[in-house]
Amino acid sequence: MQQPVFHTENITKVYDTGEVKVFALRGVNLDIYAGEMTVLLGSSGSGKSTLLNILGGLDRATEGKAFFKGADLATMSERQLTAYRRKHVGFVFQFYNLVPSLTARENVALVTEISDDPMKPEEALARVGLTHRIDHFPAELSGGEQQRVAIARAIAKRPEVLLCDEPTGALDSKTGVQVLEALAQINEELGTTTAIITHNAAIQNMAHRVVFFADGQISETKVNSTRLLPHEIDW
């Protein structure tokens, strides 16, 4: 049986504001396998971003355990978590977080300069179809292009997992599809385990597996027997 890259056991996350306790996650058990493209689907506030932050080492669970290839993230020190994020995880967020005063190539080089075995920035940008925009500044790029630069930046260090939090949330359908094509291509060609958070139900059709979230819990898991290509998706 295939070993999961991520394995969680009864993860609970509570935000304690003093007067009120808000349960963001209520005992989530989830496995994500190597090379898999998983879509975490749910409405706002259903707990999917919280789970992604815990898996990415950006946050810690209140209870339960989260393992990355057998290593317990909950017991890692801050320094170990930083090393984990740097070596193994690529992040793509809804808002691209590019440095405005650096070109696309330089934004990617920010990561490759501090990685152990990175691909060249030019290669990373080529993989997302931005060779012709390599020396453009973020202000000279469209939203979709900026997000693809962010994806190139995330994959340039050859991470084992790519965690994407609403990568098309700020984009229209046409440019969103271009971003999804880039993600699908990375998943296919590099075998990068990819988890995509979205509340856009149309995106579920391109995933190997879909995990439905509601009220801090997994309500349903579905394996797609046939997957759509990104350009076949519309919303």
Next chain:
Amino acid sequence: MRVLNKKLVRDFWRLWAQSLAIALVLACGVMILVIAIGVERSLTETQSTFYERNRFADVFASATRASNDLKGEIEQISGVSAVETRITQYAILDLEGMDEPASARLVSLPRTGIPQLNVPSLIDGRFPDPNAANEVLVNEPFAIANGFVAGSSFYATLNGQKRLLTITGTGLSPEFIYLIGPGAMMPDNRRFGVIWMGYDTLASAFNLGGAFNDVTLTLTRCR
């Protein structure tokens, strides 16, 4: 060049006006700091030099009346380097054209003319003749405030005796840098001054013949 350095250079270039303003503010701050430190050091050195040159005393003590014979005993005290005994008193002044009362601190000069300690720096004129009963040296701010020069005269009441005093010169002493008269809140150089005059004149005026009521001394360990 590393990418972060490129970012730094570009951001710096983009914000050159603000950067220049910040640099100028910092430069001004550093300049003021350097100037302030320089001034502080210069003033401290000037003060030390002034004290040393005028042999400013380390210890000041006063008494109602003490025999001059005590001076020898004080000199024998371990750690005492130099001793000066003198008479100090206050006098009411009668200054021409001034309605409000003025006063002065009288300080005796030794019979040799120039004191051993707390030597006034002569700014103008000369020291009084120790044997001349009416000759006095006054502190410079008092002289300037009242328009006095060497040769000017004014009346002073010494222990009930009104005397006409003649100024032979003006001076400054480390002992009297910031002068506030008795009962005053602020310095008033017009109404309060320092008058140095011969020991014998003050001794006879205040019935302190063969005695002193003020002693100053320097200590060996302070040098």
